[in-house]
Structures are given as C-alpha cells and as structure tokens.
Amino acid sequence: MIQQRRPTREGVLDAAAKVAAILPPTPLLPVEIDGVQCWAKAEVLQPVGAFKIRGAWHRLSALDEEERVRGVVAVSSGNHAQGVAWAAQRLGIRATIVMPRNAPQVKLNATRALGADVVLYERPEEDRDEVAARLIETSGATLVHAFGDPWVIEGQGSAGIEAEAQLGRSPSRFVACCGGGGLAAGLALACPDSAIHVVEPEGWDMVGQSLAAGEIVRVGANPPATICDALQPDATKPINLGVLQGRAEPGVSVTDEEVRAAQRFAFAKLRLVVEPGGAAALAAALAGKVPLDADTVILLTGGNTDAASYAATLAGG
Amino acid sequence: MIQQRRPTREGVLDAAAKVAAILPPTPLLPVEIDGVQCWAKAEVLQPVGAFKIRGAWHRLSALDEEERVRGVVAVSSGNHAQGVAWAAQRLGIRATIVMPRNAPQVKLNATRALGADVVLYERPEEDRDEVAARLIETSGATLVHAFGDPWVIEGQGSAGIEAEAQLGRSPSRFVACCGGGGLAAGLALACPDSAIHVVEPEGWDMVGQSLAAGEIVRVGANPPATICDALQPDATKPINLGVLQGRAEPGVSVTDEEVRAAQRFAFAKLRLVVEPGGAAALAAALAGKVPLDADTVILLTGGNTDAASYAATLAGG
Numbered sequence: 001m002i003q004q005r006r007p008t009r010e011g012v013l014d015a016a017a018k019v020a021a022i023l024p025p026t027p028l029l030p031v032e033i034d035g036v037q038c039w040a041k042a043e044v045l046q047p048v049g050a051f052k053i054r055g056a057w058h059r060l061s062a063l064d065e066e067e068r069v070r071g072v073v074a075v076s077s078g079n080h081a082q083g084v085a086w087a088a089q090r091l092g093i094r095a096t097i098v099m100p101r102n103a104p105q106v107k108l109n110a111t112r113a114l115g116a117d118v119v120l121y122e123r124p125e126e127d128r129d130e131v132a133a134r135l136i137e138t139s140g141a142t143l144v145h146a147f148g149d150p151w152v153i154e155g156q157g158s159a160g161i162e163a164e165a166q167l168g169r170s171p172s173r174f175v176a177c178c179g180g181g182g183l184a185a186g187l188a189l190a191c192p193d194s195a196i197h198v199v200e201p202e203g204w205d206m207v208g209q210s211l212a213a214g215e216i217v218r219v220g221a222n223p224p225a226t227i228c229d230a231l232q233p234d235a236t237k238p239i240n241l242g243v244l245q246g247r248a249e250p251g252v253s254v255t256d257e258e259v260r261a262a263q264r265f266a267f268a269k270l271r272l273v274v275e276p277g278g279a280a281a282l283a284a285a286l287a288g289k290v291p292l293d294a295d296t297v298i299l300l301t302g303g304n305t306d307a308a309s310y311a312a313t314l315a316g317g
Numbered sequence: 318m319i320q321q322r323r324p325t326r327e328g329v330l331d332a333a334a335k336v337a338a339i340l341p342p343t344p345l346l347p348v349e350i351d352g353v354q355c356w357a358k359a360e361v362l363q364p365v366g367a368f369k370i371r372g373a374w375h376r377l378s379a380l381d382e383e384e385r386v387r388g389v390v391a392v393s394s395g396n397h398a399q400g401v402a403w404a405a406q407r408l409g410i411r412a413t414i415v416m417p418r419n420a421p422q423v424k425l426n427a428t429r430a431l432g433a434d435v436v437l438y439e440r441p442e443e444d445r446d447e448v449a450a451r452l453i454e455t456s457g458a459t460l461v462h463a464f465g466d467p468w469v470i471e472g473q474g475s476a477g478i479e480a481e482a483q484l485g486r487s488p489s490r491f492v493a494c495c496g497g498g499g500l501a502a503g504l505a506l507a508c509p510d511s512a513i514h515v516v517e518p519e520g521w522d523m524v525g526q527s528l529a530a531g532e533i534v535r536v537g538a539n540p541p542a543t544i545c546d547a548l549q550p551d552a553t554k555p556i557n558l559g560v561l562q563g564r565a566e567p568g569v570s571v572t573d574e575e576v577r578a579a580q581r582f583a584f585a586k587l588r589l590v591v592e593p594g595g596a597a598a599l600a601a602a603l604a605g606k607v608p609l610d611a612d613t614v615i616l617l618t619g620g621n622t623d624a625a626s627y628a629a630t631l632a633g634g
Binding site for chain 2: 024026027029030042045047264267270271272273303304307308311312314315317
C-alpha cells in the first residue's frame with residue numbers, strides 16, 4: 001500500500017478556504033433539547049444534501065491534470081457518491097461510483113443525474129473495496145475513499161471551521177454521526193479544543209469499539225439490520241483511528257427507534273428533512289446519551305431519503 | 318378608524334437592522350427549475366418556522382412601555398400567531414391570539430407553547446377581526462394585524478433586504494405567497510427595482526383580483542376549499558393595496574395539486590419541510606406561471622404542518 005500523507009489542521013484550514021469559495025456556510029440553527037439551547041449544523045442544505053461534498057471537493061480539486069484525465073472511482077452508499085459526482089461534474093472529471101444495489105433509490109438516481117457512472121455491488125456479500133480496486137486497475141483512476149483519505153478527512157473538517165466561525169468561539173463539543181470516521185477525524189483536527197462524540201447505529205459501532213480496543217475492530221459476520229444506510233462500513237481505517245485514538249470521547253450507539261424520533265424532531269422543530277444516518281447524532285442528543293451545553297454543535301449530516309420511508313417514519317410518531 | 322402611518326423603505330431598513338440583531342439571515346439556496354438556476358429563501362428556518370417573526374418583532378419592539386403593559390392581540394391561522402407569541406415572550410408582553418378552531422394542531426400547540434393565550438373562533442362563520450376588536454375593547458391591548466399594519470409590512474420586507482445582500486445585487490423579481498399582502502408590500506418597499514409576483518390559492522386570489530380591479534375585492538360567499546390554511550384572509554387592506562397597486566405584477570393563482578408538487582420538490586431537492594401556503598410561490602415557479610432567471614428569489618415562507626398531512630402529501634407523489 002502506498003504511504004498516505006497525514007491529514008493536518010493546516011489541510012483542514014486549506015479545505016475550509018476552498019469550500020468557502022464555492023459553497024455558502026450551512027446554517028447553524030438554535031435547537032432546544034431538554035431545556036438546553038444548543039446548535040444544529042444543517043449539512044442537509046448542501047447542494048447534494050450532505051456534508052460529503054466538502055471532502056470530495058477538497059480531494060478532487062487537488063488532483064493534477066494527468067490524474068484528472070484518468071478520472072476518479074469512489075465507493076459509497078450514496079452521499080459520498082453524490083459529493084464526488086458533484087465535484088467531478090464541476091471539474092470535468094469522469095467519476096465511477098461503486099454503490100450497493102440496495103442503496104436508497106433517491107441516492108442512486110441523484111448520483112446518475114450528476115453525470116457519474118454507477119457500478120452496483122451486492123451488500124453485504126461483495127467487498128466494495130475489491131470492486132473498486134478492479135476498476136482502478138484497468139483505468140488508472142484515483143480512488144476517492146469515503147473516509148480513509150487525508151483530503152477527504154480534511155475536507156469534512158471544514159464543517160468544524162465553519163461552525164467555530166458562526167458560533168464565535170470553539171464549540172465545547174461536536175456530536176457527529178459516524179460511518180468510517182472521516183467527519184469525526186476532520187472535526188478533531190479542525191477544533192483541537194472541542195470534545196468529539198461519535199455516534200453509530202447499534203451493532204455497527206465499529207469506530208466506538210475500535211476506540212475502546214485501541215485497534216481496528218471489524219463488524220461481525222451477521223450484523224443487525226439498521227435504517228442508517230449511510231453508516232455501514234465494515235471497519236474504520238488506520239488513518240481515521242490514528243486521528244481519533246486518544247482524542248474522541250467513548251463512542252455512543254443509537255437504535256433505529258431513537259433515529260426515527262430524531263427525524264420526527266427535525267421535521268417538527270427545525271423543518272429539515274434528515275435521513276436516518278444524518279439524524280444519528282441528534283438521536284444521541286435527544287436520548288440523553290451525550291452531554292449538552294450552550295456551545296454544543298450537533299451535525300445533521302444528510303437529508304437524502306426516499307419519500308415513502310420518510311412518510312412512514314413521520315406516521316410512526 | 319385611526320389614521321395609520323404609511324410604511325416606508327426607511328422603515329424596512331430599520332426593521333432589517335432590528336431583525337439582523339437577533340436573527341441570523343435565512344439561507345438563500347440555489348434551486349434549479351426547468352434548467353434555470355434561481356434562488357429559494359428558506360424562511361421555514363426561522364425559529365417559529367415562518368417569516369412572520371420579522372413583522373412581529375418590528376412591531377412589538379416598537380411599542381412603548383405603557384403599550385407593552387396593556388399587551389397585544391393578534392388574529393392568525395398560526396404563523397403570525399407564533400411570530401407574535403415569540404416576540405411577546407422575548408419582550409415580556411402578554412399576547413392573546415385569535416385563531417381559527419380548524420387551524421393545524423401543530424400551529425395551535427406551538428402558539429400556546431410560546432406562552433400566548435389562544436382564543437378560538439369558527440372559520441368562516443365568525444369574523445375574526447370582530448373577535449379581536451372585542452378583546453381589545455376590554456383590555457386596551459394593541460392590535461397587531463397579520464398584514465394590514467405598517468410595522469408588520471416593514472418587518473416582512475426585511476427578508477428582501479437580506480436577499481439583496483446575499484445575492485449581491487437587487488433580485489430581478491420576488492415570487493412570494495400572498496395572504497393579505499403584508500410580505501409582498503414589504504418586499505415592494507424593500508427592493509424598488511425588483512418585480513413582485515404575488516401567488517395565491519385558486520379561489521382565494523383576492524390580492525390578484527384587487528390589483529386587477531384597482532379596488533379591494535372580497536372573497537365570495539362560498540370560497541372553494543384550499544390546503545393553504547395560511548393564505549385565507551377575506552380581503553386585503555387599503556394599506557397593502559396602496560403599496561402594491563401599480564407596483565406588483567398581475568397576480569397568479571395555484572391549485573392544491575401544484576402546491577403539493579412543490580412541497581414534494583422542496584422535500585427531495587432542498588431537504589426542507591414546507592407547509593402548503595409556504596410552498597405556493599414555488600408551486601407557481603414549477604408550474605411555469607412566473608418568469609424565472611438567475612436573479613429570481615422565490616420565498617419559502619413557512620414550514621408548520623402536521624406530520625400526518627405532510628406524510629400524505631409525500632405519499633401522493
């Protein structure tokens with residue numbers, strides 16, 4: 001494996017400047033939870049409906065001319081896919097995205113609508129990284145990993161730089177949903193004085209378990225079902241754990257029902273459409289699983305969800 | 318009737334400064350309609366979920382000590398109610414709100430949760446202005462009319478000042494939902510070079526008809542049903558028509574089905590929850606009923622809707 005460069009705070013600041021040049025800051029909205037007024041960062045309002053556009057833009061805009069010609073490959077359940085497709089379309093780069101066949105239809109359609117080639121794989125039978133590796137072998141394209149990439153980590157961290165500027169001080173803590181740990185690692189680098197709380201779906205808390213074990217723990221053979229389609233990687237990567245180890249708070253996990261309650265809360269109190277994975281951090285906050293104070297920033301990371309499943313979630317309240 | 322002062326552009330600028338001191342600007346989000354990239358102003362992200370907080374704040378914060386002690390009375394189907402209740406709570410003023418018994422439950426609950434006294438009336442049998450007048454007679458409270466009030470008009474116009482600053486130039490046109498014409502009149506004063514398109518529910522296009530007739534036209538005896546609960550005043554007021562006459566474009570009306578399609582569009586493309594009345598302007602844009610260009614600003618005015626009816630709207634797509 002090629003030696004990766006390490007993501008740095010300077011890289012996050014560079015990413016924040018690049019992101020600010022093309023995307024307005026997402027709003028930091030006041031939200032009251034159990035009598036505490038804290039903040040929700042509405043990443044669902046990004047053009048692709050998720051924070052993933054940040055890391056994708058930082059990574060793709062750093063490619064040189066030769067790399068741009070060879071194109072990019074990404075693996076994603078849908079939000080990173082759209083972020084990469086959006087950045088690639090803007091830069092005139094060919095993007096091939098490896099997506100699970102059971103990804104939400106809305107995510108598959110949106111990725112194709114942004115001009116990307118979509119290659120489907122079967123989850124969980126097929127190893128999506130292997131599918132991507134085969135594509136890269138033939139094309140020489142650059143892999144844009146959804147979380148285990150220094151540029152992607154730095155790019156996601158730009159959300160922390162933005163939140164700090166909006167709040168006028170360092171957040172006391174970030175509460176962030178966590179798949180592989182790209183966002184969490186980026187926030188940790190962005191705001192060295194802020195506590196980092198990672199929130200994962202029950203049974204898929206591989207970052208939390210890895211933090212506790214001090215080494216990478218992979219998901220078991222028969223993981224439980226989760227509605228958080230965006231938070232299902234098999235395991236985190238050394239580059240992510242390397243940043244988070246000794247830096248993040250102990251991991252927190254949330255149930256499907258807690259996630260649905262958070263989606264309903266965001267509907268009624270914030271008038272925001274939040275997908276299950278995007279509501280995980282809010283779910284932890286509402287369930288009393290993380291401390292809250294006036295300088296807490298909860299990330300609402302994505303809002304790409306099929307109308308039918310969203311309607312069912314609302315009806316279940 | 319007491320002679321009202323006239324709303325002015327100076328008043329709108331004053332309101333914009335007062336609003337900016339307590340509320341962050343609502344985002345101006347890019348939105349592509351029929352290949353044209355224009356802008357959506359997300360007023361649904363205001364703390365009470367609607368732009369009405371602007372006019373209420375401008376009006377209530379201008380009351381003197383004696384008036385504050387006597388309290389305020391407002392009549393509203395729910396969004397102005399919450400705006401007035403929010404401002405009153407912040408200023409320590411007692412607020413009594415006259416609301417239709419068939420207002421969405423979510424609006425009734427939210428108004429009470431903000432500490433206001435709610436007095437119900439039967440729509441359309443009872444005249445809500447008469448109910449309010451009786452309350453004022455006994456208490457000496459100040460009436461905060463939902464649209465026919467110079468401060469309220471100026472306050473709503475602050476949305477136009479904000480949009481102009483965000484766009485970096487005068488919008489070519491505003492597309493705004495229209496009940497009594499408070500917002501439309503405010504925008505007309507705020508941005509003298511911008512075209513103003515008022516959008517009303519079919520059968521309730523009393524501002525459009527009044528503009529065409531050159532005098533106030535009241536709704537007929539048996540108006541059709543509409544899902545736009547926020548856009549059902551009987552008629553506009555002289556103060557509103559006075560500003561809009563010769564200034565606004567011919568009125569546009571939209572059907573319930575066009576409104577529902579706009580709610581679904583906002584869900585899927587903007588990840589915003591928009592109530593029927595709040596989606597009327599977007600509905601007109603999507604239906605090709607207003608011209609669009611790169612400097613067009615469409616207002617998404619409110620997002621307070623019951624989960625069950627919203628779920629039904631999504632399912633109907």
